[in-house]
Each structure stands twice: as structure tokens, then as C-alpha cells.
Amino acid sequence: MKRRKSELRDEARQALADAVNNRLSAERKERRSLPVIDQRLAAMTDFNTLPGMQEIGVQRAFGAVVGISNPFFRLHETRAGATTIIEGRTYDNYSSYDYLGLNGHPDVHAAAVRAIEQYGTSCSASRLVAGERPLHRELEAALAAHYRQEACVVFVSGHATNVSSIGALLGPKDLIVHDSLAHNSIVMGGALSRAERRLFPHNDLDALDELLTPIRHRYERVLIAVEGLYSMDGDFPDLERLVEMKRRHAAWLMVDDAHGLGVLGENGSGIFEHADVDPSDVDIWMGTLSKTLSGCGGYIAGPAVLAEYLKFAAGGFVFSVGMSPPLAAAAIAALDLMHREPERVARLHRNSQRFTDRARAADLDIGTSAARAVIPVVTHNSLIAVALGQKLFDRGINVQPIIPPAVPEKSARLRFFLTSEHTEAQIDRAIGAIVEARQEIGDGRSILMAAN
Ligand SMILES: Cc1ncc(COP(=O)(O)O)c(C=O)c1O
Numbered sequence: 001m002k003r004r005k006s007e008l009r010d011e012a013r014q015a016l017a018d019a020v021n022n023r024l025s026a027e028r029k030e031r032r033s034l035p036v037i038d039q040r041l042a043a044m045t046d047f048n049t050l051p052g053m054q055e056i057g058v059q060r061a062f063g064a065v066v067g068i069s070n071p072f073f074r075l076h077e078t079r080a081g082a083t084t085i086i087e088g089r090t091y092d093n094y095s096s097y098d099y100l101g102l103n104g105h106p107d108v109h110a111a112a113v114r115a116i117e118q119y120g121t122s123c124s125a126s127r128l129v130a131g132e133r134p135l136h137r138e139l140e141a142a143l144a145a146h147y148r149q150e151a152c153v154v155f156v157s158g159h160a161t162n163v164s165s166i167g168a169l170l171g172p173k174d175l176i177v178h179d180s181l182a183h184n185s186i187v188m189g190g191a192l193s194r195a196e197r198r199l200f201p202h203n204d205l206d207a208l209d210e211l212l213t214p215i216r217h218r219y220e221r222v223l224i225a226v227e228g229l230y231s232m233d234g235d236f237p238d239l240e241r242l243v244e245m246k247r248r249h250a251a252w253l254m255v256d257d258a259h260g261l262g263v264l265g266e267n268g269s270g271i272f273e274h275a276d277v278d279p280s281d282v283d284i285w286m287g288t289l290s291k292t293l294s295g296c297g298g299y300i301a302g303p304a305v306l307a308e309y310l311k312f313a314a315g316g317f318v319f320s321v322g323m324s325p326p327l328a329a330a331a332i333a334a335l336d337l338m339h340r341e342p343e344r345v346a347r348l349h350r351n352s353q354r355f356t357d358r359a360r361a362a363d364l365d366i367g368t369s370a371a372r373a374v375i376p377v378v379t380h381n382s383l384i385a386v387a388l389g390q391k392l393f394d395r396g397i398n399v400q401p402i403i404p405p406a407v408p409e410k411s412a413r414l415r416f417f418l419t420s421e422h423t424e425a426q427i428d429r430a431i432g433a434i435v436e437a438r439q440e441i442g443d444g445r446s447i448l449m450a451a452n
Contacts, residue, residue: 082421097291101421115329123322151307158288161298164316167192222251228260228271234374239275254284262292268345347420391437
């Protein structure tokens with residue numbers, strides 16, 4: 001009997017459906033026969049197994065064994081500045097980046113309050129879609145003028161500024177070369193970009209030259225990224241030479257002057273003033289608003305085309321909220337004060353020099369610090385750094401120990417941030433206290449013995 005075409009089609013469909021069902025049920029059976037949970041993989045979902053957690057555990061145990069309180073995440077009951085209050089006690093504070101004492105300055109405060117009254121506390125969405133406020137443009141124009149550049153773009157975080165900008169500027173055919181002590185945000189920007197990444201030894205521009213010479217031709221774009229003032233060591237690179245090198249190697253030069261602004265140069269303009277280099281010779285200026293400028297956020301200043309590109313290509317700008325109006329207003333007011341009151345910078349320089357001179361006279365190791373606001377006291381041992389920090393804290397001085405993984409063990413240190421508002425008496429007290437506490441600690445054995 002001849003069968004109709006439609007019957008054949010139905011049979012074929014049924015056969016296909018049966019085949020699929022058989023296959024699915026076989027797979028289901030196979031899955032059922034596997035252990036419900038692979039114990040090893042299940043264990044990895046425990047947050048405690050994250051590699052960083054082990055380091056945190058070691059640090060906590062270390063503190064507990066030697067009877068030292070956790071020096072991180074202390075709760076301050078007043079604004080960041082040369083003095084602070086912790087658990088009701090007043091401390092001399094060397095852990096703030098308020099280099100020129102502008103945080104809480106009446107003009108900065110009033111500008112922020114006015115901005116809140118007019119625009120509220122939030123821009124609620126990206127400037128691209130939700131629009132801008134006059135304060136955004138005013139801040140960008142002021143920063144562009146400061147760096148003698150055509151334009152500027154501000155981001156809501158300094159860290160995100162580097163990550164998003166470097167991530168947007170470079171690609172897999174490019175190279176980023178940065179100082180070995182460059183900030184994490186520069187490293188992360190390089191990683192995001194998928195460009196090849198090379199480091200050169202800290203401030204060693206001969207090594208940078210030797211590194212670039214044989215390999216430059218392998219890449220399309222090359223970015224040399226350095227900091228204006230290094231926040232661990234308080235030293236800075238030779239900017240004039242960097243400008244010459246970036247030209248010779250046909251590279252972009254990016255200077256992250258997060259710590260240089262307000263600190264370097266007679267007027268605190270930054271590394272370019274200190275080095276007497278025309279800032280427009282640098283391709284990309286990066287900075288943060290969280291330090292001298294008493295706000296929160298970061299910026300890139302450079303040619304108009306660079307700013308235009310970042311406003312459309314940097315994820316941290318395009319897909320992130322516009323800067324909060326009071327923060328933009330605070331930064332504008334702080335920058336203006338910095339320009340108008342160079343005596344603040346002079347005070348900061350005097351304080352930094354006094355601390356440096358006293359520290360050297362007391363035979364303390366301040367490494368390569370250039371006597372400009374950031375001054376480490378290197379202890380070469382993390383136990384001694386933490387114990388020294390604790391002893392200073394007991395004496396009413398708040399300063400952060402810097403220990404591995406932030407620096408190698410042999411570079412463990414206390415890091416002092418000076419401001420224009422520290423008094424001579426505070427500085428002398430700090431040096432005296434370090435010397436006294438250092439003698440008490442000796443080689444650190446007494447602390448370990450006391451703990452046993
Ligand atoms: C050199 C440098 N760049 C970028 C940043 C990130 O800035 P922010 O803390 O404002 O996000 C910092 C932070 O301290 C820094 O030291």
C-alpha cells in the first residue's frame with residue numbers, strides 16, 4: 001500500500017522526537033550517576049578559600065600573637081587632617097592626603113553646600129544620558145587650564161580614571177611600560193587593555209630606554225606611565241628626560257600626579273612646575289580629586305580629541321554616574337585656593353623639610369624621599385613597623401605601617417604624610433617618639449617574648 005507523503009513526514013518527526021528524548025533521558029541518567037556535588041569545587045565557593053583571605057588571616061594572627069591592635073580601618077570621629085580623633089582621643093595624624101589643609105576649609109565647605117542646595121547630592125546617571133551640570137564643565141575647564149591643555153574629563157574615582165582610560169586607549173597590539181612602583185590602577189588599566197605590559201625599575205630611566213629601544217617597533221601605540229610623586233617612597237622621576245624619551249620612542253607619556261598636585265613646585269602645581277617642564281609637553285595628565293582637592297574622583301587632562309574620545313570610549317565615564325555636584329564644587333574651590341594661597345605650599349615644604357632634617361639627624365632611614373610631604377621611615381621588618389606604629393599610637397600619633405604585600409618585607413615601613421597644617425611641635429614630637437619607641441623595640445625580640 002502506498003503511504004501518503006504527510007504520513008511519512010509525521011513518522012520522521014516522531015522518530016526525531018524519540019531520538020532527542022532518548023538522548024536527553026540518557027544524559028539525565030548519566031548526570032544522576034555523578035556525585036551530587038564535587039566536594040573540591042564546592043569548597044571553592046567558600047569565600048574563606050580566596051587567596052587574599054589567607055594573607056588577611058596571617059596578618060590578623062600576627063597582630064594577635066604580638067598583642068597589637070589592627071592598625072587598619074580605624075574609626076575617625078572627625079575630618080581627615082593634621083589632627084584626628086579616634087575613640088574620643090585626639091591624635092597627631094600622619095595618615096591623610098590633605099596636603100594643603102583644604103578639607104573643611106570654609107570656602108570649600110560653602111561651595112559644596114551651595115552645590116547641594118542648587119543641584120542636590122547626586123547626578124543620578126551618566127552625563128552622557130542624564131546631562132551635565134555647570135560644575136562639571138567649570139571643573140574640567142579649571143583643570144585643563146592648570147595643565148595648559150585643551151581639555152579635561154573628570155571621573156567619579158581616581159582609580160577608575162586610570163583603569164578606564166588606559167583600558168580604552170590601548171589594545172592588544174600596543175605596549176604599556178610603567179614604573180615598577182606604579183599605582184595598582186595603572187597596572188589594572190594595562191591588564192584591562194590587553195596590551196603587553198612591561199615594567200622598568202623604579203625611576204631608572206636608563207633601564208626604560210634600554211627596554212624600549214629594541215622592542216618599540218613591535219607595537220603600534222606605546223604608553224609610558226609614571227607617577228609625579230610616588231606615594232610609598234616620596235620620590236619622583238626626571239620629567240624632562242621622560243619628555244625627551246617619549247618623543248624619541250614615539251610614545252605617549254602619561255603622568256599620574258595624584259600626589260604631586262599641591263605638593264611639588266613653589267605653587268604646588270605639580271611635577272611639571274618642580275621640573276620646569278611645559279605641562280603641554282606631556283600627552284596625558286592624570287590626577288585625583290581626593291587628595292589636595294578635598295573631593296573624590298579623578299581626571300585626565302590633555303588634547304581635546306583625547307577628552308572627546310574618553311567621553312565616548314572609557315567605560316568608567318560612559319557607564320558611570322556623573323560626578324556628585326558638591327564634590328565637583330569642592331574641588332573647584334580647593335583648586336582656586338591652592339592657586340591663590342601659595343603660602344600653604346610653602347608651609348608644607350617647610351614642614352616636610354623639618355621632618356626630613358630631624359629624621360636624618362636621628363639616623364632614621366627615610367629611603368629616597370625628596371622631603372616633599374611623603375616621608376617613609378623604613379624599618380626593614382614588618383613586625384617592627386607594626387609594633388612601632390602601635391607604640392606611636394599609644395603616644396597619640398596616628399601613622400600607618402606599610403607591610404607586605406604592599407611592599408616587600410625588607411622595605412616594611414611607617415609612612416608619614418605631612419600637611420601644611422602640622423605644627424613644628426607636632427613634627428618634633430613625632431621624631432622624638434619614633435626614636436624613643438625604636439629603642440624600646442630594639443630588634444623586635446622583646447615583643448615576641450612578651451607575646452609568649
Ligand atoms: C598614584 C595614585 N593614582 C591613583 C590613585 C587613585 O585615586 P583615588 O584614591 O582618588 O581613587 C591613587 C590613590 O591613592 C594614587 O596614589
